Amino acid sequence: MLTRLTAKRLVSDDRFVTSFVHHHAQRGQGPIRIRAELRQQGIADEAIDAALENTNTDWGLQAQSVRQRKFGAALPAGMAERAKQARFLQYRGFSSDQIRAALKADVESWSLPE
Template sequence: MADDPADADVSTVREHGIKLLARREHAPRELERKLRDRGYAADTVSEALADLIRDDLLSESRYAESFARQRAERGQGRVRIQAELTQRGIGDGHIEQALAELDVDWAASARAQRRKRFGPDLPDTLRERARQTRFLQQRGFDSDDIRAALRSE
């Protein structure tokens, strides 16, 4: 059966990968999963991914930069961005490089997220302070950034 994805050659899988990459950057692991979910054979997918990486069409560092920038712009903290990139199979070196290249004042970002959610007034009770701290932790800010966000400016 000629239309069976399991019988597809490397160039067919590669073309499918290029179509997915044309829409947005993908992590190698994510692209592999998408191609495998389409029914392509594992060895064919691996070979096609190797070709895409060799031709610089698929790049962990480019994906990490794009992802980190997008998440920082949405007000997420460094810790969360790092964890999500790790979950997506991006290497520590690429993650550190992507975070270092971001021009983000993390404390100011935490302050902005706190103000956006809770208003301009700082918490006046221990319970409210704990609530705002948890919110900022869930957004992925570290303890130094959270302390800065909860201090008067």
Template sequence: MAEVIAELQKQGWQSDQRFAENYVRARWQRGHGPVRIRYELQQKGLAPELIDATLSRSGIDWEQALERIYRQKYANKPITNPTERAKRWRFLQQRGFAYEQIHRLLDD
């Protein structure tokens, strides 16, 4: 099996980098953040260096992605109580956005 994979890589038909780039783009389009995408790629066995490089080279504005997801889910509904704020916080964390990003969005 290893020989087959090596041959495919040699011929350019199998590339972890290309897979990672396509995966990042696809998950971003579905509304997932960098924390979740990084975790999923690690679970698929990709090298942490490749994951970090792919995320940084993706050209995705994660702050803008976070705002887009937030608006799609909550439109212009104001946060009326701490329970609602916590619910929104959990939703964004589960989507894979970083604490700092969520903090800037909800606390500013």
């Protein structure tokens, strides 16, 4: 049955992957987490790569939006808060570059406890 549906192009991994990427990006998940979930479902890396490249999502902006929804518009006040927000974004599946872009605070301006 599944073979016939696939032959008639009624079932397509490519369409599923595209829909999955779009849906999970809208839910605030990053590309690393999306890729891991698709791999867990047995989807080929080529299909995942193609879907992630063809999405119009700016992942750095997406990470910033997710951070603002969770923690508010103000940038983290100290290193502990910055680490907390970075861990949250890492759990959501964003890369270190995307996390740095979302937390674009001047770390050198923080005063260290003495």
